[in-house]
Amino acid sequence: MFPRFLSSLLLLTLMFFFLAGCEREVGLGVVDLDRVLEEAPRAIYFQEKLDEAGREIEERYQVDSDDISTEERLSLQDQAYQEYQSIKEDLEDRLNNEIDRAVKEVAEEEKLDIIFYQKAVSFGGRDITEQVVEKLQ
Helix, strand or coil, X not given: CHHHHHXXXXXXXXXXXXXXXXXXXXXXXXXXXXXXXXXXXXHHHHHHHHHHHHXXXXXXXCCCCCCCCHHHHHHHHHHHHHHHHHHHHHHHHHHHHHHHHHXXXXXXXXXXXXXXXXXXXXXXXXXXXXXXXXXXX
């Protein structure tokens, strides 16, 4: 008898909290990540840094192919690729963190509960792309 009473009380409590939380409409925002990556100054900065690193790595590992064996050349290419990938992953992580921070700030300012990427939403939601681009100055 006592466990049934506790179960009923728990169910009523959960229903109360659920209904109390439904007072306002859920705010839905969307952000066009492709546009953010093309227009945001920080995204452009990170792309330029990656391009610069790629050129530096290419210059550093450029060797006259007549002077080394095929195995050595493949090994150097692999080292260059690994170095480039490491830099790329670091820059991508940093940019993703900045984008996440900007999206969270805009969501809080606009009182939005859920943010989706534009590609995942056919229609609806408030487009916050411009505000995110502005945050990434």
